[in-house]
Amino acid sequence: MEQEKLKILNNLLSNFVSYSQDFEDFILYYIFYDTPKGFYIDVGAHDPTYFSVTKSFYDRGWKGINIDPIPEKYLLFKKYRPRDINLQLAAGNLEGNTTFKVDGLVSSLLYNKKDNYSKIVKISVKTMKNICRTYIPKEIKINFCKIDVESAEKYVLLGYDFVNYRPNVFCIESLTNNNNIPEYKEWEDILIKNDFEFAYQFKRNRFYYDKRIRKMKNKFYKLDYYIKKFYYKLKFKKKIK
Numbered sequence: 001m002e003q004e005k006l007k008i009l010n011n012l013l014s015n016f017v018s019y020s021q022d023f024e025d026f027i028l029y030y031i032f033y034d035t036p037k038g039f040y041i042d043v044g045a046h047d048p049t050y051f052s053v054t055k056s057f058y059d060r061g062w063k064g065i066n067i068d069p070i071p072e073k074y075l076l077f078k079k080y081r082p083r084d085i086n087l088q089l090a091a092g093n094l095e096g097n098t099t100f101k102v103d104g105l106v107s108s109l110l111y112n113k114k115d116n117y118s119k120i121v122k123i124s125v126k127t128m129k130n131i132c133r134t135y136i137p138k139e140i141k142i143n144f145c146k147i148d149v150e151s152a153e154k155y156v157l158l159g160y161d162f163v164n165y166r167p168n169v170f171c172i173e174s175l176t177n178n179n180n181i182p183e184y185k186e187w188e189d190i191l192i193k194n195d196f197e198f199a200y201q202f203k204r205n206r207f208y209y210d211k212r213i214r215k216m217k218n219k220f221y222k223l224d225y226y227i228k229k230f231y232y233k234l235k236f237k238k239k240i241k
Contacts, residue, residue, distance in 0.1 A: 009033060013226055018234050021051045022203040023227070024171055026234065028144055029056060030226055031169060031219045038143035039136075040064035041167065043091050043128070043156055046148070047073060048080040053146045053171065058084065062143075065135055067091055069100050069123040085135050091149070092125040093158035099123070127159030142167040148205075149173075154187035162194035168210050169219075170196060175204040202227065 012033055018026050032038055042054050045066035049055050054064060058081060065085045066077050074088035090100065100121040136142070145167040147153050153172055170191065174184035184206055188198070196208040199220045209216035 013230055014233075016230070016234060017056060019049060019052045019055045022205055023231060023234075024053045024146065024202075024205055025056045026230070027200070027202060027205075027207065027223065027227070028053070028146075028169065028171060030223060032057075032143055035143060037061045037063075039140050040143060041067075041128075041132075041145040043067045043146065044148040044150070045073070045077065048077050053148075065131070067131070069121065071121065087126075087131065087135075089124040089126050090152075091128050091131065091159060092152070092155045093127065095126055095130065096124075097122060098125055128156060128165075129159055129161035132161055132165040136165060138164065144169040144171060146171040147173065151183060153183070154190070157187050157190040160190075166210055166212070168213060168216055169199075170208040171205055172208070173204050174201070174206040 009030075013026070013030065016026055016029060020026070037060075038057065040054050040057060040062060041064055045054070045068045046052065048058075048066070054062070054066070057064075063083045063085075065087065066081060067087045067089065068074060068077070069088060069090045071088060074086060077084065077086035090098070092098075100123045142165060147156050147170065149156055150173075153174075172184070172187075175182055188206075191198075191208050195211045197211045197217070198206060199209045199217065200207040200223060207220070209219070211217075
C-alpha cells in the first residue's frame with residue numbers, strides 16, 4: 001500500500017506545472033496532493049496566473065480568497081477566477097484607508113517603504129479577522145494561507161484571527177526582494193505564540209504548520225528529496241514552454 005502511494009505521488013509531482021516564483025505551489029502541492037478540493041487564502045495574490053501560488057490548485061478544483069489592492073489585478077482575478085472570492089484591498093492590523101505605491105510588478109503600503117514609486121493608489125485596509133468572518137463559513141477548513149506583502153507580513157498577522165480561522169499551513173515570504181535580508185524575526189513570534197511551528201524554508205519563503213494537528217508535521221517528510229529531484233527539471237520545463 002505504501003509503495004503504491006509513493007508511486008502515485010511521484011507520478012503527480014513529475015507532471016506538476018508550477019506557476020509560482022519560488023516553487024511555493026510545488027511545496028504546497030506536495031503537502032496537500034491527496035486533498036482533491038481544498039480552500040486557500042492568498043494575501044498579496046499578485047496575479048491569477050503569473051507568479052501565482054494558487055493557480056495550480058484552482059485548476060484542480062480548489063477555491064479560496066485572493067486579496068490584492070491593485071485595481072488592474074483585481075479585474076484579472078474577477079475574469080479568470082470566478083469561483084474564488086476576489087478582494088481589492090490590503091490586509092493589515094487596523095482598518096481604514098491608506099495609500100499604496102505601485103511600480104511595475106512591485107507594490108507596497110506607503111508606511112512601509114521609502115522608495116519612489118510611479119503610481120499612487122488609494123485603498124481600503126481590512127483585518128484578516130474581519131475578512132475571514134465576512135467570507136468564510138465556520139465549517140470551511142482553510143488548508144493554507146500564503147502571505148507575500150513586501151515587508152508588511154507582520155501587520156497581516158497582527159490582524160489575524162488564530163482562534164476561529166486556523167489554516168493547516170502558512171507560507172510566508174521571509175526575505176526582501178532587493179537584498180535578501182531575513183525579516184521573519186519581526187513576525188515569527190506571532191505564529192509561535194499561536195501554536196504554529198516552523199517546518200521548512202525554501203528560497204524566500206518559510207512554511208509553518210498548525211501544531212494542534214499532529215499529522216501536519218509529517219507532511220513535510222522527504223520534502224528535501226522531492227525538491228532536489230524535481231526543482232530543476234520542472235523549472236526548465238516551465239522555461240521552455
